Amino acid sequence: MAGHSKFKNIMYRKGAQDKKRSALFSKLSREITVAAKAGLPDPAMNARLRSAVIAARAQSMPNDNIKRAIDKASGSDAENYEEVRYEGFGPGGVALIVETLTDNRNRTATNVRLGFSKNGGNLGAPGSVSHGFDRLGLVTYPARAGDADRVFEAALEAGADDVESGEDGHSIWTGPDMLHEVAKALEPVLGEPEGVKLAWRPQTQVAVDEGDAATLLKLIDALEDDDDVQTVWGNYDVPDEVMEKLA
Secondary structure (H helix, E strand, C coil): CCCCECCCCCCCCHHHHHCCHHHHHHHHHHHHHHHHHHCCCCCCCCHHHHHHHHHHHHCCCCHHHHHHHHHHCCCCCCCCCEEEEEEEECHHHCEEEEEEEECCHHHHHHHHHHHHHCCCCEECCCCCCHHHEEEEEEEEECHHHCCHHHHHHHHHHHCCCEEEEECCEEEEEECHHHHHHHHHHHHHHHCCCCEEEEEEEECCCEECCHHHHHHHHHHHHHHHHCCCEEEEEECEECCHHHHHHHC
């Protein structure tokens, strides 16, 4: 396990999410409803639902909103969402994986394709970039959860495979089938995590210069703005100095 590498740019920037809180709540609610509909409506008995609720709490989503989203799963008016993954390329040869929850495949496919084409990217065929990523479990904690050594030891004891710690927080990686077991073991030591989810971890990263970075971030913004898009994963590495210039 590598305990001290710096975590940056694999997940999308939190600052942009804060500016889109209403849209973010809508996406979180959709995931909660889908998770509750797929299993029991009790977070203690439904690992995916528990992960969705944890993600909602991490974004300060009110408990009433969370309850409504869970209750909606058992209502007759609950939409039938399906998970659809899109893959494509951004500026500088960056690979992107776009995860969606949609009740209309045609609408979502059109919007994602336009998002790529209008912002310097190209939508690829299924499997065109995912071979360069590993499907893993990811448990995230804020930096305040502890220093790198403490989090590393806790993760090792919990059965995790890898840890990345940096100024932005801690990312604890697991096998996909071990995600919820590791997350449960970490809670008594580190507290409730910010996120527990299946993730796409790039096998290699692509360094992005200032010119490509500006276009790439516009592309990711356009994709994230779509109501059906839940998460955008990428193999980009934007240097800190470039991010500061673009902020």
